[in-house]
Amino acid sequence: MLSREECILIFEHIDGLIVVDKEAKIIYMNQKTANSIRVNPKEVVGKHIKDVIPTTKIHCTVETMKPDLTDAYFLDDCTIISTRYPIFDDDNQFFGVVEYDVFDNKDLLMNFLKKIKSLNNELDYFKNELKRLQSSRYSINNIIGESASIKKLKGEIRQAASTNSTVLITGETGCGKELVAHAIHDLSNRNHSNFVRLNCSAIPSELFESELFGYEDGAFTGAKKGGKLGKFQLANNGTLFLDEINQMPYFLQPKILRALQENEIDKVGGSHSLPIDIRVIGAANENLRSLIKEGKFREDLYYRLNVIDIRVPPLRERKEDIPIIAESYINHLNQFLNRNVESISEEVFIMFMNYHWPGNIRELQNMIERAMNRISWNEDMLKIEHFDHLFNEEDQNNVIEFNTDNPIEEAKKKAEREVIMEAFKVCDGNKTKVADLLKIDRSLLYQKMKRLNIRN
Numbered sequence: 063m064l065s066r067e068e069c070i071l072i073f074e075h076i077d078g079l080i081v082v083d084k085e086a087k088i089i090y091m092n093q094k095t096a097n098s099i100r101v102n103p104k105e106v107v108g109k110h111i112k113d114v115i116p117t118t119k120i121h122c123t124v125e126t127m128k129p130d131l132t133d134a135y136f137l138d139d140c141t142i143i144s145t146r147y148p149i150f151d152d153d154n155q156f157f158g159v160v161e162y163d164v165f166d167n168k169d170l171l172m173n174f175l176k177k178i179k180s181l182n183n184e185l186d187y188f189k190n191e192l193k194r195l196q197s198s199r200y201s202i203n204n205i206i207g208e209s210a211s212i213k214k215l216k217g218e219i220r221q222a223a224s225t226n227s228t229v230l231i232t233g234e235t236g237c238g239k240e241l242v243a244h245a246i247h248d249l250s251n252r253n254h255s256n257f258v259r260l261n262c263s264a265i266p267s268e269l270f271e272s273e274l275f276g277y278e279d280g281a282f283t284g285a286k287k288g289g290k291l292g293k294f295q296l297a298n299n300g301t302l303f304l305d306e307i308n309q310m311p312y313f314l315q316p317k318i319l320r321a322l323q324e325n326e327i328d329k330v331g332g333s334h335s336l337p338i339d340i341r342v343i344g345a346a347n348e349n350l351r352s353l354i355k356e357g358k359f360r361e362d363l364y365y366r367l368n369v370i371d372i373r374v375p376p377l378r379e380r381k382e383d384i385p386i387i388a389e390s391y392i393n394h395l396n397q398f399l400n401r402n403v404e405s406i407s408e409e410v411f412i413m414f415m416n417y418h419w420p421g422n423i424r425e426l427q428n429m430i431e432r433a434m435n436r437i438s439w440n441e442d443m444l445k446i447e448h449f450d451h452l453f454n455e456e457d458q459n460n461v462i463e464f465n466t467d468n469p470i471e472e473a474k475k476k477a478e479r480e481v482i483m484e485a486f487k488v489c490d491g492n493k494t495k496v497a498d499l500l501k502i503d504r505s506l507l508y509q510k511m512k513r514l515n516i517r518n
């Protein structure tokens with residue numbers, strides 16, 4: 063137990079310490095506090111606190127019997143921040159109030175406020191940085207579309223994100239392969255580590271090995287001092303995205319295969335292997351199988367990569383998504399280009415729906431951006447004239463062919479083909495389900511497929 067003297071000694075080190083009873087009469091004031099208001103601490107005992115410090119708020123806490131944490135009051139031109147607690151005895155009876163100062167002068171307070179302000183500024187800065195980094199990274203929400211094929215794609219992305227297996231993403235140019243790779247990483251439990259992209263078509267083959275695996279100090283003439291980390295190491299614990307993997311030099315493919323199989327890499331000029339923990343996602347816009355046949359891609363690597371295969375559908379297979387993708391891009395560009403476009407004309411819409419989009423979403427984005435550079439700020443509708451010369455007439459695949467023997471029959475065949483193709487998509491290629499959906503016999507489905515030249 064502390065002695066009375068020890069208690070007093072401790073009390074003297076608490077700024078602004080005052081204790082009052084349940085009638086707000088002073089029971090105790092330490093010497094330091096008494097000095098600051100130029101009174102004798104023994105003489106004030108028994109006096110009402112308001113008679114000693116008129117600006118006090120202790121009597122308020124006596125009334126409410128609730129703590130007042132860091133509350134401000136003025137004393138001799140100073141802003142004082144104090145904390146007040148009600149005191150209850152062992153029988154839970156209200157006994158009085160204790161008050162002490164948190165800041166007993168303005169300079170301290172101002173210093174503190176300055177610190178808080180600068181901490182707040184720092185916090186804002188980091189919050190913004192985080193937002194910037196997060197928004198520059200794509201997530202599944204950046205994949206716009208409500209078509210059956212986009213829903214299926216999102217399901218496949220979620221499924222892939224829940225495992226660690228290698229993924230091979232295939233699809234035409236501009237259809238969103240990179241976006242899909244980002245979305246998988248973002249949803250996976252590797253999302254706190256790096257997503258490292260290596261574009262296999264952009265690196266000269268002699269640099270490939272050191273880019274991928276890094277090199278040790280002095281590995282070769284001209285090597286950077288201290289060596290270099292390769293993409294595999296940068297992606298450790300994260301995801302390595304090998305974009306345009308079909309362009310991977312043949313001689314390097316066995317090394318990649320070894321890294322994937324053994325989970326270790328050999329740096330150029332290194333004397334031992336380094337363990338790595340990465341998830342690899344590859345993307346290709348060419349059919350890797352035909353490259354295998356041509357002897358340009360190793361079959362063993364293909365099977366190692368193609369554990370999960372995700373095909374990103376081209377835009378022409380999901381034209382119903384065009385309006386919302388266009389709308390979201392127009393909204394984005396309205397801000398970026400300071401335009402006020404609210405809609406597209408019926409004519410443009412029809413043109414969009416009839417075009418076959420060989421460059422996919424990237425082409426749609428470019429087309430809209432070019433049109434929005436032609437429109438003036440006070441127009442609110444994108445019209446056909448803003449798109450002049452942008453469509454390549456030869457690319458129209460849905461134009462009606464009048465110079466065939468039977469234009470109506472041709473148009474019917476085209477429509478029938480589209481219905482069957484869409485059904486295949488919805489039913490994931492299952493012919494029994496397709497026949498059910500189209501309410502025809504399986505044998506009739508086969509006949510139609512043959513007649514319309516649909517392979518599945």
Ligand SMILES: Nc1ncnc2c1ncn2[C@@H]1O[C@H](COP(=O)(O)OP(=O)(O)OP(=O)(O)O)[C@@H](O)[C@H]1O
Nearest residue numbers: 204205206234235236237238239240241347423424
């Ligand atoms: N479903 C989508 N919704 C919205 N934007 C998309 C969608 N898919 C792709 N994009 C956008 O289209 C552009 C092209 O996408 P991305 O770069 O992922 O295509 P890619 O398949 O990797 O193309 P490439 O084969 O030419 O490398 C990007 O700006 C991307 O944000």
Ligand SMILES: [Mg+2]
Nearest residue numbers: 239240305345
């Ligand atoms: Mg790409």
